[in-house]
Amino acid sequence: MNGRLPSRSREFAAAALAKPRIAIVVGMTSEARIADAGPDLTIIGGGSAARVEAGLAQAHRRAADQGRPLQGVLSFGVAGALAPHLRPGDLLAPVVVMAEAGVFPCHAGWAGHLARVLPGARTGALLGADAAIVTPERKRRLHQERGAHAVDMESHGAARFAAENDLPFAVLRAVADPQERAIPPAALAGFRPDGAADGWAVLAALARSPGQTAALIRTAFDARAAIAALLGSRRLLGGFFGFDQVV
Template structure:
């Protein structure tokens, strides 16, 4: 019985995949993500939303970790927080569309109090509830709350979670002035990916998930 991990990008999936984990990269296609999680859930022992995310709370910087304490399994959340250096416990908000504007992030933080935002956690939590499975969420920050993503960065994800480089180049060609912001976004996102890689190593092959009692399984 594997841990089922929901994430957004194929790059995240490559970092997280292993013998004890089945990873589904949503790519922003929530219907496909939910259907695939539903298909795999009967053979899972828990579902986790994990990867990179945008910060909503001021003070969170690229590479910082947030572990969800809203609607999650307390034991799993505790193990995640203990093994991810400096992790902050708090709400992680799942939304259907990319939250790319600093003003929108600030508004969401005021309205919800959530620390971070992604596009998979709400879907993963819904599937976990439906299948009566433990749920957890942990996210490495890739863009701070006061950062707005340039247009070229907003079109860079294909529906399968891969990188859409032609779309990025087309957006950049339409507005070359966004190049400095795009480079900065890439550098900061790289900090998030590096944190995800280090975090994966610290969490172990089953992402600190629930232990199966083989005698009762």
């Protein structure tokens, strides 16, 4: 053998190399399954911007070592509404991410493509928070003070990393909890740092405080609407979340 790939194999190899390398940042393993980007390109933040940045740095180094550097970063998953008009299942394609460390604009072409392709997608500003925003009063105050429409706990870490490494960045999130609804402590108890759900922790929290049951059921229905919206957006956007169309 001369060590060369057969012609058909060379075509497949060239096609693989031509595929965009997009890192997908999520909060939970359920979101990672929807994104379906593969373990090398999926960073599960588990509600920690620091964990997001560390995971992106590792993925960036690994991709460079493979000779196929990262080309963009997308924050994907659920978010909480700060604006009163947002409802569970509404899709968000913000133009900017706000955080204590600064304001990070999203890639105009990529964010614009998401807003055009996804029916009813909202733009505006997303706020990055280092702790869960769980009460209606806090949500209303942040909306009034910061002007952000929604909040999550991973996008600001992804935005900061992308800015520092000169990578195109965009956000695609779906509203899980509306402004007027509090998130019960039992729901937070089931959220592990590795992004996996802990059903036993939820049951234990309910056993200690069974009065949360009705609120937890409402939260579950809201989350189901958000997950359905993410699944639909994934089908509409294709394998590279529209990156290959605009960047």
